[in-house]
Amino acid sequence: MNATPLADLSADDLAALLHEQQAAYEELKAKGLSLDLTRGKPSAQQLDLSDRLLQLPSTTRSASGVDVRNYGGLEGLKELREMFAELLWVEPEQLVAGGSSSLTMMRECLVDLVLFGGVDSERPWGQEEKVRFVCPVPGYDRHFTLLESLGIEMLTVPMDDDGPDAEAVAALVADDPTIKGMWVVPTYANPTGAVVTQEVAARLTSMPTAAPDFKIFWDNAYALHHLTEDEAKSADVLTLASAAGHPHRPIMFASTSKITYAGAGVAFLAASTDNVAWYLRHLGNGSIGPDKVNHLRHVEFFGTPQGVRDHMVKHREIIAPKFAEVDRVLTERLGGRGVATWNTPAGGYFVNLDVVPGTASRVVELAREAGVALTPAGSSFPYKQDPDDTNIRLAPTMPPVAEVTGAMEAVATCVLLAAAEKASQ
Numbered sequence: 293m294n295a296t297p298l299a300d301l302s303a304d305d306l307a308a309l310l311h312e313q314q315a316a317y318e319e320l321k322a323k324g325l326s327l328d329l330t331r332g333k334p335s336a337q338q339l340d341l342s343d344r345l346l347q348l349p350s351t352t353r354s355a356s357g358v359d360v361r362n363y364g365g366l367e368g369l370k371e372l373r374e375m376f377a378e379l380l381w382v383e384p385e386q387l388v389a390g391g392s393s394s395l396t397m398m399r400e401c402l403v404d405l406v407l408f409g410g411v412d413s414e415r416p417w418g419q420e421e422k423v424r425f426v427c428p429v430p431g432y433d434r435h436f437t438l439l440e441s442l443g444i445e446m447l448t449v450p451m452d453d454d455g456p457d458a459e460a461v462a463a464l465v466a467d468d469p470t471i472k473g474m475w476v477v478p479t480y481a482n483p484t485g486a487v488v489t490q491e492v493a494a495r496l497t498s499m500p501t502a503a504p505d506f507k508i509f510w511d512n513a514y515a516l517h518h519l520t521e522d523e524a525k526s527a528d529v530l531t532l533a534s535a536a537g538h539p540h541r542p543i544m545f546a547s548t549s550k551i552t553y554a555g556a557g558v559a560f561l562a563a564s565t566d567n568v569a570w571y572l573r574h575l576g577n578g579s580i581g582p583d584k585v586n587h588l589r590h591v592e593f594f595g596t597p598q599g600v601r602d603h604m605v606k607h608r609e610i611i612a613p614k615f616a617e618v619d620r621v622l623t624e625r626l627g628g629r630g631v632a633t634w635n636t637p638a639g640g641y642f643v644n645l646d647v648v649p650g651t652a653s654r655v656v657e658l659a660r661e662a663g664v665a666l667t668p669a670g671s672s673f674p675y676k677q678d679p680d681d682t683n684i685r686l687a688p689t690m691p692p693v694a695e696v697t698g699a700m701e702a703v704a705t706c707v708l709l710a711a712a713e714k715a716s717q
């Protein structure tokens with residue numbers, strides 16, 4: 293392996309490298325690959341772990357005596373809320389168990405804020421001239437498309453290793469009342485894997501905001517999704533916000549989409565009791581109660597909060613080798629070349645790959661032509677615009693390990709070729 297940084301190569305050596313990578317790429321294309329690293333989905337093997345759900349629940353009544361087949365209980369089944377309150381470090385009365393998608397709950401909250409305003413709003417957001425959100429980047433593409441669909445403008449701040457750049461956020465929100473909220477994926481963020489520290493969480497919950505009804509959409513989608521034995525604990529955002537005098541600022545979301553079934557899990561919302569009452573009041577206009585059969589099924593399946601943690605270890609055993617393989621191939625093929633940096637996440641579903649600025653779109657195009665589907669460059673930025681054209685999100689959980697290896701070998705070739713092309717221009 294020649295690990296000389298591209299920038300240090302002589303013109304002749306660079307020409308040789310370009311030639312070598314072009315040949316490697318032609319070989320790659322000739323293999324007729326059909327591989328896919330775009331989908332942040334659990335693999336079938338992971339979904340199989342939860343198949344006992346299909347035989348549950350064993351009864352129609354919960355321990356607290358609720359007939360789960362009937363209407364009612366908008367806030368969700370008590371036993372399931374108690375179980376997940378412990379896992380998410382909130383009080384049961386602060387937690388709602390809903391349908392299968394937390395993204396739907398996020399959309400409901402945003403739509404309610406736009407139409408009606410929140411518990412601390414002067415008027416509905418829809419009556420403001422302009423509403424803007426702070427978006428740490430790179431971030432989750434669906435957060436951005438959701439805001440775009442509602443006409444909410446986006447301002448970006450960097451997502452650092454300890455969470456969003458809190459000083460940049462604080463500076464933006466201090467004097468601008470049009471900035472009504474921000475996204476935070478606090479644990480093993482999509483796609484950087486960052487974990488928000490206690491200090492950053494404290495800053496975000498305590499910072500003065502010009503908007504009295506500023507909201508932190510605290511999307512804890514990967515709260516329990518550890519890839520190592522060193523399990524990160526999410527900051528206790530509700531307590532921090534309450535202690536700072538802003539109890540209604542955070543709304544937390546989570547789900548079992550990547551714990552049990554991505555299409556038939558349970559989603560959760562946690563917030564101040566006033567925020568919970570606000571959410572349920574609006575929800576109640578369109579629902580007489582959630583799917584409590586599914587709630588009870590999940591209670592029986594896990595048994596205890598520890599049952600959930602134990603179950604997550606089984607997920608880890610399946611997917612950690614895939615992440616290790618991504619790192620191995622990237623290190624072996626690109627290490628020392630000065631053409632890419634990437635993270636080795638301790639949890640979550642993604643690897644964040646930064647290639648030579650100006651080449652991410654080219655890498656994705658080269659990979660597509662060689663039969664490897666990658667998430668389109670720019671996807672992790674608002675309006676799909678990565679100003680540096682450098683970021684690529686890799687999702688290795690879905691394919692089997694052997695396919696991850698093949699796809700990553702191909703990605704490495706494409707990254708090197710695109711970098712050599714650029715350096716030769």
Ligand code: PLP
Pocket residue numbers: 332392393394395396432477482511513546547548549554559
């Ligand atoms: N939030 C983040 C950060 C995600 O990455 C995802 C899925 O990839 C979701 C939310 C979707 O959650 P749910 O399945 O509960 O709608």
